[in-house]
Amino acid sequence: MANLSLIRPFGWRDKVGYMVGNVANDLTFIFASLYLQVFYTDVLGINAALVGTMFLVSRVVDAFTDTAMGRIADRTKATKNGKFKPWLLRACGPVALASFLMYQTPVSAAPMTLRIVYMFVTYLLWGSVCYTAINIPYGSMASVMSTEASHRAALSTFRGVGSLIPQVLIGVVMPMFLYTTLADGSKVVNGAAFPILAGILGIVAAACYIICYFMCTERVEVVEKAEQVSFKDTLKALLNNRALVGIVIVYICFLGAQMMNQSISNYIFKDYFKNTMGLTVMNAAGFAPALLLAPLAVPLSNKVGKKEIGIIASVMGAAAYLSLYFMQTTNMWLYVGISIVGSLGFGLFNLIIWAFITDIIDDQEVRTHSREDGTIYAVCSFSRKIGQAIASALGGWSIAWIGYVEGAPSQIEAVNSGIYAIATVIPGVLYIIVGLSLVFIYNLNKKKVLENVEILKARKAKGV
Numbered sequence: 001m002a003n004l005s006l007i008r009p010f011g012w013r014d015k016v017g018y019m020v021g022n023v024a025n026d027l028t029f030i031f032a033s034l035y036l037q038v039f040y041t042d043v044l045g046i047n048a049a050l051v052g053t054m055f056l057v058s059r060v061v062d063a064f065t066d067t068a069m070g071r072i073a074d075r076t077k078a079t080k081n082g083k084f085k086p087w088l089l090r091a092c093g094p095v096a097l098a099s100f101l102m103y104q105t106p107v108s109a110a111p112m113t114l115r116i117v118y119m120f121v122t123y124l125l126w127g128s129v130c131y132t133a134i135n136i137p138y139g140s141m142a143s144v145m146s147t148e149a150s151h152r153a154a155l156s157t158f159r160g161v162g163s164l165i166p167q168v169l170i171g172v173v174m175p176m177f178l179y180t181t182l183a184d185g186s187k188v189v190n191g192a193a194f195p196i197l198a199g200i201l202g203i204v205a206a207a208c209y210i211i212c213y214f215m216c217t218e219r220v221e222v223v224e225k226a227e228q229v230s231f232k233d234t235l236k237a238l239l240n241n242r243a244l245v246g247i248v249i250v251y252i253c254f255l256g257a258q259m260m261n262q263s264i265s266n267y268i269f270k271d272y273f274k275n276t277m278g279l280t281v282m283n284a285a286g287f288a289p290a291l292l293l294a295p296l297a298v299p300l301s302n303k304v305g306k307k308e309i310g311i312i313a314s315v316m317g318a319a320a321y322l323s324l325y326f327m328q329t330t331n332m333w334l335y336v337g338i339s340i341v342g343s344l345g346f347g348l349f350n351l352i353i354w355a356f357i358t359d360i361i362d363d364q365e366v367r368t369h370s371r372e373d374g375t376i377y378a379v380c381s382f383s384r385k386i387g388q389a390i391a392s393a394l395g396g397w398s399i400a401w402i403g404y405v406e407g408a409p410s411q412i413e414a415v416n417s418g419i420y421a422i423a424t425v426i427p428g429v430l431y432i433i434v435g436l437s438l439v440f441i442y443n444l445n446k447k448k449v450l451e452n453v454e455i456l457k458a459r460k461a462k463g464v
Contacts, residue, residue, distance in 0.1 A: 018142065083218060134209065142156070402419070
């Protein structure tokens with residue numbers, strides 16, 4: 001790495017660059033989160049239960065690819081441009097191409113066996129190989145761009161803001177192209193739009209990764225050890241890290257609730273409310289709280305504490321979704337309104353959630369004198385993917401269990417009632433678990449985080 005004394009100070013260029021990097025991440029990720037399941041069921045005609053199983057299997061594969069990529073990133077020699085940054089250039093093309101390959105509508109004319117094979121191969125290529133190869137190094141960059149806790153919190157906030165642009169583009173604009181209204185008022189999926197939109201999003205994502213590469217700077221020099229710690233010993237140390245165990249549970253349940261809500265929203269508005277305008281409005285309104293709260297994220301996290309903000313958000317989310325379940329409302333706008341209120345706390349929590357990882361990396365180094373940025377980020381990334389898998393698998397299995405008919409223009413009343421229950425009960429319960437994990441397991445409060453930062457500064461000053 002270049003002489004650290006000659007590197008420009010941390011500033012707005014780093015924050016904006018890191019934000020653009022997450023725009024790139026979420027252009028393909030949110031598109032898959034919101035619409036891939038409905039593409040598989042309503043365009044390719046694949047059974048929803050099999051789709052759910054595929055999502056779960058892919059997360060098992062991720063258990064190996066995520067941790068392997070973390071180790072590769074940790075052990076790769078730093079170049080003059082950094083240790084993790086170069087991976088943005090290496091993987092931006094493959095991840096864009098792999099995303100495009102998942103949405104090939106002509107495959108719907110192939111025999112069912114071939115469609116299923118295509119689904120497994122292209123999804124694993126994108127999620128378990130290409131996306132992992134770029135997302136793990138991108139996430140690990142935050143810990144080497146600055147040692148200051150406030151800078152890292154700012155990077156987490158800007159990363160959260162970076163997800164808002166894809167949310168608006170994909171959540172608000174895309175339904176206008178992906179759904180068609182039939183003469184009887186029923187909503188059906190427009191399969192021809194998927195490959196076109198996926199191709200455009202892939203190209204824009206690759207460009208955003210390149211922008212991120214040139215705008216961000218790595219400043220924290222990671223000392224290469226003469227004797228590498230074994231992967232087994234690393235995992236053993238991580239399992240003994242209470243904060244990491246707590247945040248893993250948080251990520252699994254938090255992402256599980258979010259992804260369940262996103263994937264089932266397509267069905268609840270299309271089939272239960274029979275009005276996809278509600279989906280557009282909820283997606284549009286959902287990003288507004290986070291955008292408004294973004295300037296307050298760092299000051300509030302410094303004053304209140306990241307852990308405490310997460311607890312408040314969990315209570316709000318659980319109360320909103322469980323209330324909706326017991327209300328059994330048929331008023332779409334009431335449903336949308338309560339859902340938005342429930343997401344207010346998590347709008348702020350989502351802006352600071354990435355800062356938890358850098359806190360845990362510091363805590364691990366304080367305790368073990370060993371810095372494992374890529375590996376710890378990989379464990380956290382894997383836990384997020386487990387949450388996504390739980391949501392996707394439960395979504396697919398539960399939709400199949402209640403009797404959902406793939407590709408049908410409308411569903412029977414019992415199926416629609418089942419969709420409503422799935423969309424409210426499961427997120428509500430998962431948010432309760434998030435709160436309990438933060439209260440009883442995660443142990444890095446504001447005071448402990450600041451202590452760790454000072455300990456590491458003192459060690460670096462002494463050359464330890």
